[in-house]
Amino acid sequence: MKTDPDSHKRMTQRHKEGFEKKKAAAQLEKGLLIVNTGTGKGKSSAAFGMGMRILGHGMKLGVVQFIKGALYSAERDFLGSHANCDFHVVGAGYTWDTQDREADMRTAARGWAEALRMINDPSYDMVILDELNIVLKYQYLDLEEVLRVFAGRREMLHIVVTGRHAPEALIEQADLVSEMRPVKHPYKEQGVKAQKGVEF
Amino acid sequence: MKTDPDSHKRMTQRHKEGFEKKKAAAQLEKGLLIVNTGTGKGKSSAAFGMGMRILGHGMKLGVVQFIKGALYSAERDFLGSHANCDFHVVGAGYTWDTQDREADMRTAARGWAEALRMINDPSYDMVILDELNIVLKYQYLDLEEVLRVFAGRREMLHIVVTGRHAPEALIEQADLVSEMRPVKHPYKEQGVKAQKGVEF
Numbered sequence: 001m002k003t004d005p006d007s008h009k010r011m012t013q014r015h016k017e018g019f020e021k022k023k024a025a026a027q028l029e030k031g032l033l034i035v036n037t038g039t040g041k042g043k044s045s046a047a048f049g050m051g052m053r054i055l056g057h058g059m060k061l062g063v064v065q066f067i068k069g070a071l072y073s074a075e076r077d078f079l080g081s082h083a084n085c086d087f088h089v090v091g092a093g094y095t096w097d098t099q100d101r102e103a104d105m106r107t108a109a110r111g112w113a114e115a116l117r118m119i120n121d122p123s124y125d126m127v128i129l130d131e132l133n134i135v136l137k138y139q140y141l142d143l144e145e146v147l148r149v150f151a152g153r154r155e156m157l158h159i160v161v162t163g164r165h166a167p168e169a170l171i172e173q174a175d176l177v178s179e180m181r182p183v184k185h186p187y188k189e190q191g192v193k194a195q196k197g198v199e200f
Numbered sequence: 201m202k203t204d205p206d207s208h209k210r211m212t213q214r215h216k217e218g219f220e221k222k223k224a225a226a227q228l229e230k231g232l233l234i235v236n237t238g239t240g241k242g243k244s245s246a247a248f249g250m251g252m253r254i255l256g257h258g259m260k261l262g263v264v265q266f267i268k269g270a271l272y273s274a275e276r277d278f279l280g281s282h283a284n285c286d287f288h289v290v291g292a293g294y295t296w297d298t299q300d301r302e303a304d305m306r307t308a309a310r311g312w313a314e315a316l317r318m319i320n321d322p323s324y325d326m327v328i329l330d331e332l333n334i335v336l337k338y339q340y341l342d343l344e345e346v347l348r349v350f351a352g353r354r355e356m357l358h359i360v361v362t363g364r365h366a367p368e369a370l371i372e373q374a375d376l377v378s379e380m381r382p383v384k385h386p387y388k389e390q391g392v393k394a395q396k397g398v399e400f
Contacts, residue, residue, distance in 0.1 A: 029393055029395065030395075031395075032395060032398060034398070035383075036242060037383075038381070040378040040379065040380075041246060041376075041378050042236065042242045042243070042245070042246025042249070042378055042380065043242070044249070045242065045245050045246040045247075045248070045249025045250070046241060046242025046245040046246055046249075046380075047245075048245070048249060049242070049244070049245025049246075049248060049249070049275055050245070050397060050398055052274040052275050052278055053273075053274040053275070053396075053397045053398070054274075054397035055274060056273060056274025056277060056397075057274075057396050057397055059396070059397055073253075073256060074252040074253040074254075074255060074256025074257075075249055075252050075253070077256060078252055078278055125397065126397055158395070158397065158398060171383065171384070174384060175384070176241075176384060176385060176398075177382075177383035177384040178240040178241050178242055178380055178381065178382055178383060179240065179380075179381040179382075179383050180240075180242065180246075180378055180379075180380055180381075181238070181378065181379040181380075181381050182377075182378055182379075183235075183237075183371065183377035183378060183379050184371070184374060184375070184376060184377040185376060193229055195229065195230075195232060195358070196253075196257050196259070197250060197253045197254035197256075197257055197259055197325065197326055197358065198232060198234065198250055198253070198358060198376075200253065
Protein backbone atom coordinates (compact mmCIF):
# COMPACT_ATOMS: atom_id res chain seq x y z
CA MET A 1 0.00 0.00 0.00
CA LYS A 2 1.30 3.43 -0.96
CA THR A 3 0.54 6.57 0.96
CA ASP A 4 1.78 10.09 0.57
CA PRO A 5 4.05 10.62 3.61
CA ASP A 6 3.18 14.32 3.67
CA SER A 7 -0.53 13.59 3.92
CA HIS A 8 0.21 11.31 6.88
CA LYS A 9 2.28 14.05 8.46
CA ARG A 10 -0.52 16.58 7.98
CA MET A 11 -3.09 14.19 9.46
CA THR A 12 -1.02 13.43 12.55
CA GLN A 13 -0.20 17.11 12.97
CA ARG A 14 -3.92 17.97 12.87
CA HIS A 15 -4.68 15.27 15.47
CA LYS A 16 -1.99 16.62 17.73
CA GLU A 17 -3.09 20.24 17.40
CA GLY A 18 -6.72 19.39 18.11
CA PHE A 19 -5.79 17.42 21.21
CA GLU A 20 -3.41 20.08 22.56
CA LYS A 21 -5.98 22.83 21.95
CA LYS A 22 -8.69 21.00 23.86
CA LYS A 23 -6.33 20.24 26.73
CA ALA A 24 -5.11 23.83 26.91
CA ALA A 25 -8.68 25.15 27.03
CA ALA A 26 -9.42 22.89 29.98
CA GLN A 27 -8.05 24.61 33.08
CA LEU A 28 -10.36 23.70 35.92
CA GLU A 29 -9.13 21.10 38.40
CA LYS A 30 -11.82 19.46 40.48
CA GLY A 31 -13.07 16.16 41.74
CA LEU A 32 -15.28 14.54 39.12
CA LEU A 33 -18.56 12.68 39.40
CA ILE A 34 -18.11 9.87 36.88
CA VAL A 35 -20.78 7.45 35.66
CA ASN A 36 -20.19 4.26 33.64
CA THR A 37 -23.47 2.86 32.41
CA GLY A 38 -25.06 0.95 29.51
CA THR A 39 -25.74 -2.73 28.93
CA GLY A 40 -22.31 -3.60 27.51
CA LYS A 41 -19.24 -4.99 29.22
CA GLY A 42 -16.48 -2.98 30.90
CA LYS A 43 -18.30 -0.58 33.23
CA SER A 44 -16.72 -1.91 36.43
CA SER A 45 -13.40 -2.75 34.81
CA ALA A 46 -13.08 0.81 33.56
CA ALA A 47 -13.82 2.09 37.07
CA PHE A 48 -11.30 -0.31 38.61
CA GLY A 49 -8.75 0.85 36.01
CA MET A 50 -9.15 4.41 37.31
CA GLY A 51 -8.85 3.04 40.84
CA MET A 52 -5.53 1.45 39.94
CA ARG A 53 -4.30 4.76 38.52
CA ILE A 54 -5.24 6.48 41.78
CA LEU A 55 -3.25 3.87 43.71
CA GLY A 56 -0.39 4.22 41.22
CA HIS A 57 -0.20 7.92 42.14
CA GLY A 58 0.03 7.04 45.84
CA MET A 59 -3.50 8.34 46.44
CA LYS A 60 -6.20 6.65 48.52
CA LEU A 61 -9.07 4.65 47.05
CA GLY A 62 -12.32 3.46 48.55
CA VAL A 63 -14.57 0.91 46.86
CA VAL A 64 -18.06 -0.18 47.85
CA GLN A 65 -19.28 -3.07 45.75
CA PHE A 66 -23.06 -2.98 46.17
CA ILE A 67 -23.74 -6.25 44.42
CA LYS A 68 -21.37 -9.10 44.96
CA GLY A 69 -21.06 -11.62 42.19
CA ALA A 70 -18.51 -14.06 40.91
CA LEU A 71 -17.61 -11.23 38.53
CA TYR A 72 -14.54 -9.09 38.98
CA SER A 73 -13.14 -11.23 41.78
CA ALA A 74 -9.64 -11.05 40.28
CA GLU A 75 -9.80 -7.26 40.08
CA ARG A 76 -11.15 -7.22 43.63
CA ASP A 77 -8.20 -9.31 44.79
CA PHE A 78 -5.73 -7.05 43.00
CA LEU A 79 -7.20 -3.83 44.40
CA GLY A 80 -8.25 -5.15 47.81
CA SER A 81 -4.76 -6.33 48.68
CA HIS A 82 -3.33 -2.82 48.17
CA ALA A 83 -2.49 -0.93 51.38
CA ASN A 84 -4.05 2.31 50.07
CA CYS A 85 -7.33 0.67 49.08
CA ASP A 86 -10.34 0.16 51.32
CA PHE A 87 -12.54 -2.41 49.56
CA HIS A 88 -16.00 -3.23 50.95
CA VAL A 89 -18.27 -5.87 49.46
CA VAL A 90 -21.89 -5.72 50.55
CA GLY A 91 -24.78 -7.93 49.62
CA ALA A 92 -25.03 -11.65 49.23
CA GLY A 93 -25.18 -12.41 45.54
CA TYR A 94 -27.45 -10.82 42.99
CA THR A 95 -30.57 -9.28 44.45
CA TRP A 96 -32.76 -11.30 42.09
CA ASP A 97 -31.53 -14.40 43.89
CA THR A 98 -32.80 -13.25 47.26
CA GLN A 99 -36.25 -11.92 46.22
CA ASP A 100 -36.72 -10.19 49.52
CA ARG A 101 -37.12 -6.45 49.09
CA GLU A 102 -36.82 -5.54 52.77
CA ALA A 103 -33.59 -7.50 53.16
CA ASP A 104 -32.19 -5.99 49.96
CA MET A 105 -32.97 -2.47 51.23
CA ARG A 106 -31.14 -3.16 54.49
CA THR A 107 -28.17 -4.49 52.53
CA ALA A 108 -28.13 -1.38 50.33
CA ALA A 109 -28.31 0.85 53.42
CA ARG A 110 -25.25 -0.89 54.88
CA GLY A 111 -23.38 -0.24 51.64
CA TRP A 112 -24.48 3.40 51.62
CA ALA A 113 -23.25 3.84 55.20
CA GLU A 114 -19.79 2.67 54.09
CA ALA A 115 -19.96 5.02 51.10
CA LEU A 116 -20.87 7.98 53.35
CA ARG A 117 -17.99 7.18 55.69
CA MET A 118 -15.51 7.22 52.77
CA ILE A 119 -17.00 10.30 51.12
CA ASN A 120 -16.80 12.25 54.39
CA ASP A 121 -13.28 11.10 55.28
CA PRO A 122 -10.79 13.60 53.79
CA SER A 123 -8.10 10.92 53.39
CA TYR A 124 -9.92 9.40 50.36
CA ASP A 125 -9.15 10.73 46.87
CA MET A 126 -11.57 8.50 44.94
CA VAL A 127 -14.60 6.45 45.94
CA ILE A 128 -15.95 3.84 43.52
CA LEU A 129 -19.58 2.83 44.09
CA ASP A 130 -19.77 -0.33 42.00
CA GLU A 131 -23.28 -1.28 40.78
CA LEU A 132 -24.88 1.59 42.68
CA ASN A 133 -27.02 2.26 39.58
CA ILE A 134 -28.77 -1.10 39.99
CA VAL A 135 -29.49 -0.34 43.63
CA LEU A 136 -30.93 3.05 42.62
CA LYS A 137 -32.95 1.50 39.80
CA TYR A 138 -34.60 -0.90 42.27
CA GLN A 139 -35.14 2.11 44.57
CA TYR A 140 -33.36 0.44 47.46
CA LEU A 141 -31.84 3.86 48.28
CA ASP A 142 -33.30 7.35 48.08
CA LEU A 143 -31.98 8.89 44.84
CA GLU A 144 -32.41 12.45 46.11
CA GLU A 145 -30.30 11.81 49.20
CA VAL A 146 -27.60 10.16 47.09
CA LEU A 147 -27.47 13.12 44.69
CA ARG A 148 -27.41 15.59 47.59
CA VAL A 149 -24.41 13.81 49.15
CA PHE A 150 -22.61 13.74 45.76
CA ALA A 151 -23.26 17.46 45.22
CA GLY A 152 -21.94 18.32 48.69
CA ARG A 153 -18.74 16.26 48.45
CA ARG A 154 -15.25 17.68 49.05
CA GLU A 155 -13.98 19.66 46.07
CA MET A 156 -11.19 17.29 45.06
CA LEU A 157 -12.96 13.97 45.68
CA HIS A 158 -13.69 11.81 42.62
CA ILE A 159 -16.77 9.60 42.80
CA VAL A 160 -17.24 6.82 40.25
CA VAL A 161 -20.64 5.13 39.89
CA THR A 162 -21.17 2.02 37.77
CA GLY A 163 -24.06 -0.16 36.68
CA ARG A 164 -26.63 -0.30 33.90
CA HIS A 165 -29.67 1.97 33.94
CA ALA A 166 -28.09 5.07 35.53
CA PRO A 167 -30.95 7.39 36.59
CA GLU A 168 -31.43 10.45 34.35
CA ALA A 169 -30.92 12.83 37.29
CA LEU A 170 -27.54 11.25 38.07
CA ILE A 171 -26.44 11.61 34.43
CA GLU A 172 -27.54 15.26 34.58
CA GLN A 173 -25.39 15.91 37.63
CA ALA A 174 -22.35 13.91 36.50
CA ASP A 175 -19.22 15.45 34.95
CA LEU A 176 -18.15 12.46 32.88
CA VAL A 177 -20.55 9.82 31.58
CA SER A 178 -19.66 6.80 29.44
CA GLU A 179 -22.07 4.31 27.97
CA MET A 180 -20.83 0.78 27.29
CA ARG A 181 -22.85 -0.52 24.38
CA PRO A 182 -22.90 -4.17 23.28
CA VAL A 183 -22.43 -4.37 19.51
CA LYS A 184 -22.19 -8.15 19.33
CA HIS A 185 -22.51 -10.72 22.10
CA PRO A 186 -21.70 -14.42 21.82
CA TYR A 187 -24.45 -15.54 24.26
CA LYS A 188 -27.21 -14.13 22.18
CA GLU A 189 -25.93 -14.58 18.68
CA GLN A 190 -23.82 -17.69 18.62
CA GLY A 191 -24.79 -19.90 21.54
CA VAL A 192 -21.33 -19.51 23.06
CA LYS A 193 -21.26 -20.09 26.80
CA ALA A 194 -19.73 -17.85 29.49
CA GLN A 195 -15.96 -18.27 29.37
CA LYS A 196 -13.47 -18.45 32.21
CA GLY A 197 -11.44 -15.23 32.28
CA VAL A 198 -13.78 -13.38 29.94
CA GLU A 199 -17.05 -13.43 31.87
CA PHE A 200 -15.93 -14.50 35.35
CA MET B 201 -41.72 5.04 48.93
CA LYS B 202 -44.18 2.13 48.85
CA THR B 203 -43.86 -0.79 46.52
CA ASP B 204 -45.83 -3.98 46.25
CA PRO B 205 -43.40 -6.70 47.47
CA ASP B 206 -45.04 -9.25 45.18
CA SER B 207 -44.44 -7.10 42.10
CA HIS B 208 -40.77 -6.85 43.12
CA LYS B 209 -40.62 -10.59 43.54
CA ARG B 210 -42.14 -11.14 40.10
CA MET B 211 -39.72 -8.68 38.50
CA THR B 212 -36.64 -10.26 40.08
CA GLN B 213 -37.93 -13.72 39.21
CA ARG B 214 -38.35 -12.68 35.56
CA HIS B 215 -34.82 -11.26 35.48
CA LYS B 216 -33.43 -14.46 36.89
CA GLU B 217 -35.34 -16.70 34.50
CA GLY B 218 -34.28 -14.67 31.46
CA PHE B 219 -30.64 -14.79 32.49
CA GLU B 220 -30.65 -18.54 33.27
CA LYS B 221 -32.41 -19.31 29.99
CA LYS B 222 -29.84 -17.41 27.93
CA LYS B 223 -26.97 -19.04 29.78
CA ALA B 224 -28.44 -22.52 29.37
CA ALA B 225 -28.91 -22.01 25.63
CA ALA B 226 -25.23 -21.09 25.29
CA GLN B 227 -23.27 -24.34 25.23
CA LEU B 228 -20.30 -23.75 22.97
CA GLU B 229 -16.93 -23.24 24.62
CA LYS B 230 -14.31 -21.59 22.45
CA GLY B 231 -11.68 -18.91 22.42
CA LEU B 232 -13.27 -15.57 21.61
CA LEU B 233 -12.15 -12.74 19.39
CA ILE B 234 -13.13 -9.69 21.44
CA VAL B 235 -13.10 -6.06 20.28
CA ASN B 236 -13.47 -2.97 22.51
CA THR B 237 -13.91 0.12 20.39
CA GLY B 238 -15.63 3.53 20.34
CA THR B 239 -14.46 6.99 21.34
CA GLY B 240 -15.38 6.71 25.02
CA LYS B 241 -13.24 5.73 28.00
CA GLY B 242 -12.69 2.21 29.32
CA LYS B 243 -11.67 0.18 26.25
CA SER B 244 -8.24 -0.77 27.57
CA SER B 245 -9.32 -0.95 31.21
CA ALA B 246 -12.06 -3.42 30.28
CA ALA B 247 -9.49 -5.53 28.41
CA PHE B 248 -7.06 -5.38 31.34
CA GLY B 249 -9.92 -6.39 33.65
CA MET B 250 -10.37 -9.57 31.59
CA GLY B 251 -6.61 -10.06 31.71
CA MET B 252 -6.71 -9.93 35.51
CA ARG B 253 -9.49 -12.52 35.54
CA ILE B 254 -7.36 -14.80 33.34
CA LEU B 255 -4.47 -14.41 35.81
CA GLY B 256 -6.87 -14.97 38.71
CA HIS B 257 -7.73 -18.37 37.19
CA GLY B 258 -4.02 -19.27 37.01
CA MET B 259 -4.04 -18.95 33.22
CA LYS B 260 -1.40 -17.23 31.08
CA LEU B 261 -1.79 -13.74 29.64
CA GLY B 262 0.14 -11.93 26.93
CA VAL B 263 -0.22 -8.20 26.30
CA VAL B 264 1.19 -6.15 23.44
CA GLN B 265 0.62 -2.45 23.95
CA PHE B 266 0.98 -0.99 20.44
CA ILE B 267 0.89 2.63 21.53
CA LYS B 268 2.61 3.60 24.70
CA GLY B 269 1.24 6.59 26.53
CA ALA B 270 1.21 7.91 30.04
CA LEU B 271 -2.19 6.21 30.18
CA TYR B 272 -2.77 2.92 31.95
CA SER B 273 0.70 2.86 33.51
CA ALA B 274 -0.75 1.75 36.85
CA GLU B 275 -2.63 -1.12 35.22
CA ARG B 276 0.53 -1.98 33.30
CA ASP B 277 2.50 -2.12 36.56
CA PHE B 278 -0.15 -4.31 38.19
CA LEU B 279 -0.32 -6.77 35.29
CA GLY B 280 3.31 -6.62 34.22
CA SER B 281 4.58 -7.63 37.64
CA HIS B 282 2.53 -10.85 37.59
CA ALA B 283 4.53 -14.03 36.95
CA ASN B 284 1.92 -15.38 34.48
CA CYS B 285 1.81 -12.20 32.42
CA ASP B 286 4.07 -11.33 29.50
CA PHE B 287 3.67 -7.58 28.92
CA HIS B 288 5.30 -5.91 25.92
CA VAL B 289 5.16 -2.19 25.27
CA VAL B 290 6.11 -1.09 21.77
CA GLY B 291 6.25 2.37 20.28
CA ALA B 292 7.60 5.60 21.64
CA GLY B 293 4.65 7.77 22.56
CA TYR B 294 1.68 8.59 20.39
CA THR B 295 2.35 8.19 16.71
CA TRP B 296 1.20 11.74 16.04
CA ASP B 297 4.16 12.92 18.06
CA THR B 298 6.68 11.18 15.81
CA GLN B 299 5.17 12.09 12.40
CA ASP B 300 7.36 9.59 10.62
CA ARG B 301 5.28 6.99 8.80
CA GLU B 302 8.17 4.65 7.97
CA ALA B 303 9.36 4.58 11.59
CA ASP B 304 5.81 4.03 12.82
CA MET B 305 5.38 1.08 10.44
CA ARG B 306 8.58 -0.52 11.71
CA THR B 307 7.39 -0.02 15.29
CA ALA B 308 4.03 -1.63 14.47
CA ALA B 309 5.80 -4.56 12.79
CA ARG B 310 7.85 -5.16 15.95
CA GLY B 311 4.63 -5.21 17.97
CA TRP B 312 3.00 -7.60 15.51
CA ALA B 313 6.00 -9.95 15.72
CA GLU B 314 5.49 -10.14 19.50
CA ALA B 315 1.77 -10.73 18.98
CA LEU B 316 2.46 -13.58 16.52
CA ARG B 317 4.88 -15.19 18.95
CA MET B 318 2.23 -15.17 21.72
CA ILE B 319 -0.63 -16.28 19.44
CA ASN B 320 1.42 -19.25 18.19
CA ASP B 321 2.70 -20.28 21.63
CA PRO B 322 0.22 -22.80 23.12
CA SER B 323 1.04 -21.73 26.69
CA TYR B 324 -0.95 -18.47 26.28
CA ASP B 325 -4.68 -18.46 27.12
CA MET B 326 -5.39 -14.82 26.25
CA VAL B 327 -3.54 -12.23 24.18
CA ILE B 328 -4.51 -8.55 24.52
CA LEU B 329 -3.50 -6.34 21.59
CA ASP B 330 -3.95 -2.90 23.11
CA GLU B 331 -4.58 -0.05 20.62
CA LEU B 332 -4.16 -2.39 17.64
CA ASN B 333 -7.22 -0.70 16.08
CA ILE B 334 -5.33 2.59 15.81
CA VAL B 335 -2.39 0.86 14.14
CA LEU B 336 -4.81 -0.78 11.67
CA LYS B 337 -6.61 2.52 11.05
CA TYR B 338 -3.31 4.17 10.09
CA GLN B 339 -2.61 1.09 7.91
CA TYR B 340 0.70 0.45 9.63
CA LEU B 341 -0.12 -3.29 9.42
CA ASP B 342 -1.85 -5.33 6.72
CA LEU B 343 -5.44 -5.85 7.89
CA GLU B 344 -5.92 -8.99 5.81
CA GLU B 345 -2.89 -10.68 7.35
CA VAL B 346 -4.05 -9.74 10.85
CA LEU B 347 -7.54 -11.18 10.22
CA ARG B 348 -6.05 -14.36 8.71
CA VAL B 349 -3.90 -14.91 11.80
CA PHE B 350 -6.90 -14.30 14.10
CA ALA B 351 -9.05 -16.76 12.10
CA GLY B 352 -6.34 -19.43 12.26
CA ARG B 353 -5.67 -19.15 16.00
CA ARG B 354 -5.81 -22.10 18.41
CA GLU B 355 -9.38 -23.04 19.32
CA MET B 356 -9.25 -22.01 22.98
CA LEU B 357 -7.18 -18.83 22.63
CA HIS B 358 -8.93 -15.55 23.47
CA ILE B 359 -7.74 -12.47 21.57
CA VAL B 360 -8.76 -9.01 22.78
CA VAL B 361 -8.28 -6.00 20.51
CA THR B 362 -8.77 -2.43 21.74
CA GLY B 363 -8.74 1.06 20.26
CA ARG B 364 -11.12 3.46 18.59
CA HIS B 365 -12.07 3.01 14.94
CA ALA B 366 -12.08 -0.81 14.76
CA PRO B 367 -12.14 -1.79 11.06
CA GLU B 368 -15.51 -3.08 9.82
CA ALA B 369 -13.97 -6.40 8.71
CA LEU B 370 -12.60 -6.99 12.22
CA ILE B 371 -16.02 -6.30 13.76
CA GLU B 372 -17.52 -8.76 11.26
CA GLN B 373 -15.10 -11.48 12.33
CA ALA B 374 -15.26 -10.81 16.08
CA ASP B 375 -17.36 -12.83 18.55
CA LEU B 376 -17.87 -10.10 21.14
CA VAL B 377 -17.82 -6.39 20.32
CA SER B 378 -18.37 -3.52 22.76
CA GLU B 379 -18.55 0.14 21.93
CA MET B 380 -17.56 2.65 24.61
CA ARG B 381 -19.56 5.79 23.90
CA PRO B 382 -18.87 9.15 25.57
CA VAL B 383 -22.14 10.63 26.81
CA LYS B 384 -20.59 13.60 28.59
CA HIS B 385 -16.96 14.65 28.81
CA PRO B 386 -15.56 17.37 31.10
CA TYR B 387 -12.85 18.51 28.61
CA LYS B 388 -15.32 19.49 25.99
CA GLU B 389 -18.26 20.69 28.00
CA GLN B 390 -16.91 22.22 31.17
CA GLY B 391 -13.30 23.22 30.63
CA VAL B 392 -12.15 20.73 33.25
CA LYS B 393 -8.54 19.64 32.82
CA ALA B 394 -7.18 16.07 32.75
CA GLN B 395 -7.13 14.76 36.31
CA LYS B 396 -4.54 12.62 38.04
CA GLY B 397 -5.96 9.11 38.53
CA VAL B 398 -8.85 9.64 36.15
CA GLU B 399 -7.08 10.37 32.89
CA PHE B 400 -3.51 9.31 33.61
